[in-house]
Amino acid sequence: MKWVRFEREGRQGMGTLEGDSVQPVEATSLQEVIDGRGTKPAGAAFSLNGGGAKLRAPLRPGKIIAVGQNYWDHCREQNVEPSKRPILFAKFPLSVIGPDEQVRWPEDLSSQVDYEAEMALVIGKAARSVSEDAALDYLFGYTAANDVSARDVQFGDGQWLRGKAIDTFCPLGPTVVTRDEVPDPQNVTVKCRVNGVTLQDSNTKEMIFPVRHLVSFISHAMTLEPGDIILTGTPHGVGVFRNPKIFLKPGDSVEVEVGNFGVLRNSIGPFLT
Numbered sequence: 295m296k297w298v299r300f301e302r303e304g305r306q307g308m309g310t311l312e313g314d315s316v317q318p319v320e321a322t323s324l325q326e327v328i329d330g331r332g333t334k335p336a337g338a339a340f341s342l343n344g345g346g347a348k349l350r351a352p353l354r355p356g357k358i359i360a361v362g363q364n365y366w367d368h369c370r371e372q373n374v375e376p377s378k379r380p381i382l383f384a385k386f387p388l389s390v391i392g393p394d395e396q397v398r399w400p401e402d403l404s405s406q407v408d409y410e411a412e413m414a415l416v417i418g419k420a421a422r423s424v425s426e427d428a429a430l431d432y433l434f435g436y437t438a439a440n441d442v443s444a445r446d447v448q449f450g451d452g453q454w455l456r457g458k459a460i461d462t463f464c465p466l467g468p469t470v471v472t473r474d475e476v477p478d479p480q481n482v483t484v485k486c487r488v489n490g491v492t493l494q495d496s497n498t499k500e501m502i503f504p505v506r507h508l509v510s511f512i513s514h515a516m517t518l519e520p521g522d523i524i525l526t527g528t529p530h531g532v533g534v535f536r537n538p539k540i541f542l543k544p545g546d547s548v549e550v551e552v553g554n555f556g557v558l559r560n561s562i563g564p565f566l567t
Contacts, residue, residue, distance in 0.1 A: 295310055295471075295472045295474075295475065296310065296311040296312070296469040296470070296471050296472075296475075296555075296556075297309070297310060297311070297324060297327060297352060297435070297469060297470045297471075297472070298310075298311045298316060298349055298352060298467075298468060298469050298470075299323070299324065299349070299350045299351065299352050299353065299392075300316060300318075300347045300348065300349055300350060301347065301348045301350055302340070302345070302346055302347040302348075303346065306322060306350065307319070307321075307322055307336070308321045308322060308323065308324060308326070308327055308332070311342075311469055311556075314341050314342050314343055315339045315340070315341055315342075316339060316340055316341075316342060316345070316347065317335055317339045318335065318336045318337045318338075318339070318340075319332055319333050319334060319335060319336055320332035320333070320334050320335075320336045321333060323353065323354070324352055324353035324416075324470060324521065325353065325520060325521045328416075328418055328419075328434050328520045328521060329520065348394065349392060349393045349394070349467060349468045350392040350393075350467075351390050351391060351392030351393075351395075351465075351466045351467055352392070352437060352466060352467050352468070352469065352470045353416070353466070353470065353521055353523075354387055354390060354521075355387060355390065355521055355522055355523040356387075356519055356521055356522055357384070357516075357518070357519065357522040357523070358384060358385040358386065358387070358389065358390070358464060358522075358523045358525065359382055359383075359384060359512055359522070359523070359524050359525070360382070360383050360384065360385055360412075360441055360458065360524075360525035360527075361380050361381065361382060361503070361508060361524070361525060361526055361527045362377075362381035362382075362383060362454065362527065363376065363377055363381055363502075363527065364380065364381075364501055364502050364503055364508075364526060364527025364528075365496065365500045365501060365502065365527055365528065365529040365530065366500050366501075366502055367496055367500050367529050367530035368500075368527070368528060368529055368530050368532070369502070370530065371530040371531070371532075371535045372535055376502045377502075379503075379511070380503050380507075380508060380511055380512075382512065383453075383454045383455055383458055384455065384458075384459060385441075385458055385459045385463065385464045385525075386459050388461045389459055389460065389461060389462065389463045389464035390464045390465075390466055391462050391464070391465050391466075391560065392465070392466065392467050392468070393465075393467045393468040393558055393559055393560070394559055394560065394561075395462070395465070395560060396462065396560065396561050396562065396563030397440075397442055397462045397463065397465065397542070397548075397560055397561070397562050397563065398461075398462050398562075398563040398564065398565070398566050399444065399460055399461075399462070399463075399565065399566060400565060400566045400567070401565035401566075403444065403447065403460070404444035404445075404446055404447050404457070404460075405446060405541070406444060406445040406446040406534065406539075406541050407442060407443070407444050407445070407541055407542045407562075408442070408443045408444075408445050408532050408533045408534050408540075408541060408542065409440060409442065409486050409488060409493070409494075409532065409533060409542060409548050409550075410440060410441035410442065410443060410486075410528035410532055411438070411439075411440060411484050411485060411486035411494045411528055411529070411550040411551075411552065412438070412439045412440070412441050412484065412525045412526055412527060412528050412550075412552075413436055413437075413438065413439070413479070413482055413484055413498055413526050413552045413553070414436065414437045414438065414439040414466065414523050414524065414525050414526065415433055415436060415505060415508070415509065415523065415524040415526060416433065416434045416435045416436065416437060416470055416521070416522075416523060417432060417433065417434065417518045417519060417520055417521065417522040417523070417524070418432060418433050418434030418435070418473070418520055419432055419434075419520055420432075420517060420518065420519055420520065421509060421513040421517065421518040422513055422517045422518070423513055423514050424509065424510055424513045425510060426506040426507055426509075426510045427506075429505070429506040429507075429508075429509035429510045429513075430473065430479070430505065430506060430509070432509060432513075432518065433473045433505075433509070434470070434472065434473065434520070435470045435471050435472040435473050435475075435476075436470070436471050436473070436476055436479065436482075436552075436553070436555065437466055437467060437469065437470045437471070437523075437552075437555060438466070438467065438468075438550050438551070438552035438555045438556070438558045439464060439465065439466050439523070439525050439550070439558075440464070440465040440486075440548060440550045440558060440560065441458065441463075441464065441525050441528060442460075442462070442463035442464065442465070442542075443457055443458055443463070444456075444457040444458075444460060444463075445457065445534045445541075447460075464525075465548075465550070465558055465560045466523070466558070467556070467558050468555070468556040468557070468558055469555050469556045471553070471554070471555050476553065479498060479504075479505040480498050480499055480501065480504050480505065481497065481498065481499055482497065482498045482552060482553040483495075483496070483497055483551070483552070483553055484496050484497065484498060484528075484529055484551075484552050485550070485551040485552075486531065486548065486549065486550050486551075487548070487549040487551075488533075488540065488542070488546060488547070488548055488549075489546055489547055490547070493531045493532075493533070493536075493540065494528070494529055494530065494531035494532070495529075495531065496529030496530060496531070497529075498526070500529055501526065501527065502527075505526065508524060508526060509524070512524065542562050543562060544562050544563060544564050544565060545561070545562060546561065546562040547559065547560075547561050547562075548560050548561075548562070
């Protein structure tokens with residue numbers, strides 16, 4: 295099942311997506327759906343094409359935990375040895391935007407903003423010190439993410455938080471696909487296109503630390519709560535390691551496509567003043 299959050303006729307709501315058709319439900323947030331509340335149909339289904347609806351970020355996470363350098367091909371493009379354990383950093387709720395919203399930042403903050411297509415995990419129940427064998431049972435589902443990164447800030451600071459957690463730097467969506475529809479999370483395509491040109495094209499088979507390990511590893515340090523998000527890392531092809539380098543600029547269009555989750559499209563808006 296695919297869940298979406300939408301805005302229509304001045305109202306925000308949740309619904310299930312099948313093809314182009316959205317069936318609204320009583321819930322108004324994915325957290326309610328995760329809790330099993332408000333999943334009954336509420337009104338007639340409508341079409342996304344011509345139905346007057348806009349898709350929004352599917353949820354507002356409490357925690358956004360991201361994983362760095364978690365793809366073999368991403369390490370190869372940097373010519374670095376993979377880490378012995380997952381590298382973790384955080385983004386924040388104000389980093390989250392939805393489909394067709396703009397990524398924006400002050401011009402004097404960064405001139406090296408980069409894209410990172412990623413598969414994200416949506417936690418479905420509280421997880422603390424869970425085993426790898428049980429880890430997938432704690433997921434509600436999966437979504438697509440763009441771990442937008444200001445490389446000059448990230449590398450200049452010597453740690454990653456400020457360059458990764460800027461407002462609007464975590465597009466999510468367009469759907470959350472429930473766990474049962476992804477039988478093998480280690481066999482999902484991950485792609486990114488900038489202005490229609492494919493720059494990332496890989497598969498979660500390339501993950502150094504698989505989904506089960508990530509959930510277990512993180513849960514041994516902190517409690518994962520329903521609605522939390524884990525960004526699982528990006529594959530090769532990011533702009534900073536290309537020759538010549540490619541960085542995002544106002545007017546660019548970025549598309550992230552993960553499995554059959556739908557296409558997460560965002561434009562780069564004017565610089566903030």
